[in-house]
Amino acid sequence: MADIDNRIALVIPAYEPSGRLAALLEELVLLWPGPIVVVDDGSSASCSVVFDRARALGATVLVHGLNRGKGAALKTAFSYLLEQVPTVAGAVTADADGQHLPADIRAVARELGLHQDSLVLGCRRFDGNGVPARSKLGNNFMLGAMRVLCGVDVSDTQTGLRGLPASLMRRMLAVVRDGYEFETEMLVLARRAGGIFEVPITTVYEGDNEASHFRPVVDSLRVLGVLFSAFARYTLSSLCTSLLDWALFSALVLLWSHGVATSAAIVWATVVARVVSAFVNYMLNRNIVFKADNSSCSRSLCRYIALCAACMLASAALVLLISVALPIPVFIIKPFVDTALFFANYRIQQSWVFE
Missing domain, CATH: 1.10.3130 (serine acetyltransferase, domain 1)
Incomplete structure (x- = not known):
């Protein structure tokens, strides 16, 4: 555990999570020295057993009465950490759908400790046979749009595995967007703040990524709205x-x-x-x-x-x-x-x- 700064928190926004969330926490809880925050973003009562397990494993579970979006869930976690954990130096965000391996989450945390002013991205490779076509096309399109319209040059614009310094967490609280486009705003802000550092991670897709709650049309339009704004x-x-x-x-x-x-x-x-x-x-x-x-x-x-x-x-x-x-x-x-x-x-x- 000494290789990860105990001032770095783990944040997992979750909407209608499966047992994968509990399995991830069971692997991480003994290896993570800092606080762990899970946000229940308006999930149904059937998911209560998953969040109860998260509490039992030592995670702090914050609850939204209604589904408000991934960005809103992240802001709730950031606000909690900045107010209740004054020593927090940063946070690693990970998805609840099992796409991020514990080893990769820890790797991003280690790099955040070394690059304390930068946004650290856990970047996947999109050239493998197991990558869904919509993810490949979406990432390639977003790469070009981000470079041309926002001056952001990264290899994975859609990754949810990110390490944020506390300074960037504070700035993100002022962002009004609450959906997936919140993470696009994060890239734009980080380019001007401490920069962006990339960490290669394992590409994991379960069943053509059906666990994702990303809506291809609506959420893509919202992301494009950020790029063109x-x-x-x-x-x-x-x-x-x-x-x-x-x-x-x-x-x-x-x-x-x-x-x-x-x-x-x-x-x-x-x-x-x-x-x-x-x-x-x-x-x-x-x-x-x-x-x-x-x-x-x-x-x-x-x-x-x-x-x-x-x-x-x-x-x-x-x-x-x-x-x-x-x-x-x-x-x-x-x-x-x-x-x-x-x-x-x-x-x-x-x-x-x-x-």
Whole structure:
């Protein structure tokens, strides 16, 4: 037991668990030095024998009167540990369906002890013959979506075997999502916090994974909602600041064109409107789009200004080069160039400006 920090808890969210949960706890209880918390997420009365066995084995069982979702169950456990066990250094979360072997759960706990600021993932391999097709396809799709939309590069986005430091547990309490998408939010938050560390684990699927309560359509859509939320906010932020730029430019031209030459009014109105709208866009992206409130404001602002300058130069250069190479009018080329830069800008802001 000395190889696992006794300040690391084990958390198991459970909805309609089978005897596999009791069997897992029977193997782990003598090997786990820290607290063990099981959350009954609104299971039926027929499962009471399983939770009674968990109590008898020394686990703390927290109960939801109604099924609230895996994320809500994890938050209940995290809140309990942070409030009732002040010395807790972190928690390892494991599923109740028998897919995580005791040796792998302990391996994640050991790595959490070594990487106390990082999210530790127990990552499965999806290239074996025993892996259900829906799990293979789902993981591959999620890998690509996570990389492109969230800048998260991991080999297993769906694993429930995770080690969280206490700092990340606290941050997860503020997440409003309560279903499986809660774990996707965890990956996004961890990328910016202490990073993500992977531990290879055994891939176990029982009977085509029928014990899982994951709903392929509903829960997948909710997870995708998490992935696309930042890009949707980025698009809305860009639209709002573009409207602000146009409105401010128009107002200043009308105000100043009476006292100065029209050309001068246009130049100054353009400069003032662009500076104001760019600063507003920076603040929206920093605090709402990418939620980088803890990052260095001076550093991110300098990088944002550099990126804006680079994008303007890139737009001009690409429009010029394409117009020279192809017999296409520049007013047709520019929207395509700026659209490509819009997507590139998103990824650069996400991974560099507001890292």
